[in-house]
Amino acid sequence: VIGRVTDTGKVVLKENGEVVAEVPAKALADEAPRYDRPSAPPAYQEMLQALNHDALPDVKDANGALLALLDSPTIASKRWVYEQYDH
Helix, strand or coil: CCCCCCCCCEEEEEECCEEEEEEEHHHHHCCCCCCCCCCCCCCCHHHHHCCCHHHCCCCCCHHHHHHHHHHCCCCCCCHHHHHHHCC
16 A cells, blocks of 8 residues: 545555654645656657658568577677676
């Protein structure tokens, strides 16, 4: 259980049975600040949308293609592995 609904109108956070925060639910739901953050599509999006998908080769063995990709040492960063285990 991570919580329960009550009729107090408050969100009460407890840690090991001790109240660590008590906030009016309305402040979190109705009165929370709204941010107007400017955004823009990533620079590579236009290039990706311009790709001609019909020109891509047909893959006969999707499983084999996936295994070949995953076998590649440069398919993705391995940082999360060595940051967890190599201290």
